[in-house]
Amino acid sequence: MHTIAATTQRRRRPTVGVIAGWQFYGTMLTMSYLSPIYQGIRQAAYDLGCNLLLACGMGPSGQINEPLRPAWFDVIEDTDFVPVGPWNTHGLIIINPLQRPERSQAVQATRASGHPVIFVGSGERGPTIVADNVGGIYAALRHIVEHGHRQIAFIAGSQTDLEGDSGDRLRAFQAAMVEFGLPIDPRLIVFGRHVFTGGYEAMHRLLATGVPFTAVLASNDESAIGAITALREAGKQVPHDIAIIGFDDRIEGLLQEPALTTVRIPLFKLGYQALELMVRHIREREPLPELVQVPTRLIVRESCGCSQSAVLADTLEMIAHHPTEPTVTNLPAQAAQAMSTMLAPKMHGFTASEVSRLCQQLITAFRQSVQSARSVAFRTELAQVLKQVAAAGDDTHDWQIAISFLRDLVPRMFDPTLQPLAFELLDEARVTTSAAMRWQYWQYFNRQQQTNNRVGRLTARLLHTLAESDIYEILAHHLPELNIPLLWIGFFEAEDSDSVAWCRLRAVTASQQPVVRIRSRAFPPRQWLPTRQSFQLALIPLGGTGSEAGFVTFDASRLDLYGTITQQINAALNTARLYRAASEGQRLAEEANQLKSRFLSMVSHELQTPLNLIVGMSDLLLREITQSGNPLPSSIRDDLKRIYANARHLGRLISDVLDLASSDAGQLRLNCEIVDLGEVMRVVADAGR
Incomplete structure (x- = not known):
């Protein structure tokens, strides 16, 4: 009976764990490479109705070059244990690179035991979903060559990741250089470890060689940004003296001066598809594919030598759509499908079918308004669409793509007598979309102000709290104001040689629940979980050793906030422990004095x-x-x-x-x-x- 129940649970609402080879928080902000991957995984879990356990490592310091320290499912060096592993999940998504051989060995042992594992990013044996590194590097190098550059340097990733993305991109660079008939100078290939300081140091090493070069291709955006900083300090101008192209399309590159030309990896799609493949494998026993490649695309901005600011590049991307030309016989349906194809990758808060439905409704309302010469239907539908997009947290500005697409279809969709009204409605729609975007900005700004104020009040109260019980009361009072419905805090207890065998778990936001003591690897406690809906939990390590080591658990809806709050909790608990130790020391000293x-x-x-x-x-x-x-x-x-x-x-x-x-x-x-x-x-x- 137990086996039947477990099988039913696996197929109905399987639990998937997510673990990365480095920390998610570093330390106050989310690491932007992992954030969209986790968002994609979360959205897929919501769409498919499965449970999710996210291991979110916390960096040990606030330094930009802090060591890589992941939240991990085993107690090994340079990791923080959290209870997300093969013992409480039906499958694991592992995000490469894992950085250390002992981590790789632990994951491969899990695979060998029969537990389903899929990797995001190359570097490990097993089913993998990965960006098209070869195609991305080739496109970037071709663009550099088209600018007339012949002496090109390469900032590679990590020497410990030559079987992963770092090695794939390095080998792709070398192969493309040969294909373009360009010489490969080993002195112009340096490693930057895919981090800011690594790129900064790599550029200094390149300059110190004295070997001339006029362009640099970096294996990721973070090292490219570090290289730009080093060039600026050396008195070099980008792109006038040296052109640079990155890889990833992180938001930091978009905000650089000059804006960074880069290769875009659809990170959200990587995460979404990884979860989708895993759930199909668990529910339907569909084999996990050995390799899935997701296409990449060159995003041209300024750092390569093109005079395209970030704003202009975004505008050109919106108007440069190339959907399949719909036929006249089935124009509305095919137009909706083409529009959905363009918008779906940008709409992270909707499924593909939901985006398709919105496009169909918008086109239907547009045709109805033009043919009836009454704009109410289109205005109302557009307003509803933009409202839903804003509520889902997506960018309303992206629907300018839909308006541009409809404008191109007007000559084929309407008689010449109706076309002026159609163009007039679309011009009005552009203004409406811009107004919606401005409203969305003010909504975001207002929410951020409220969030900052509430986090500030929480921080102030925690700073003046010396008793552990008061910390829990303060959190229970303030977290609902931040729309954080769930916080559990657990501390590990040892048994024999297992330092994390048990954990004492407190439901801070449900103070009526008693503290429970459970096997750590049996997390989460069933009595605290919803019975009729899936759950998504984010587990973040709490710094400490021995009985002070533990973790916090949040509902996964506000990953952007949890790094800051976890730091505040950690600091408050440390202060309470120090105060308790000092009070105990004072009590013992007073007793000793009385005895004296x-x-x-x-x-x-x-x-x-x-x-x-x-x-x-x-x-x-x-x-x-x-x-x-x-x-x-x-x-x-x-x-x-x-x-x-x-x-x-x-x-x-x-x-x-x-x-x-x-x-x-x-x-x-x-x-x-x-x-x-x-x-x-x-x-x-x-x-x-």
């Missing part, structure tokens, strides 16, 4: 009794000798005097100790008496003889 005072008081009283006897007896002897008239030898009499004086001195010292003990207890009594300094000095002199 009691000890001194007891010992002092024990010493005073024999001392009083010595003082009294020596005083009696001295008086008796003086009164009897039978003097003792002077040496004996002097010894008795010293015994008497030193005993009294020691008695006063013991009294001082008792006074100090009384002072610690807040009971010190001060007596105002006349002090005979001569007597004091005589005692000192006698004691020193």
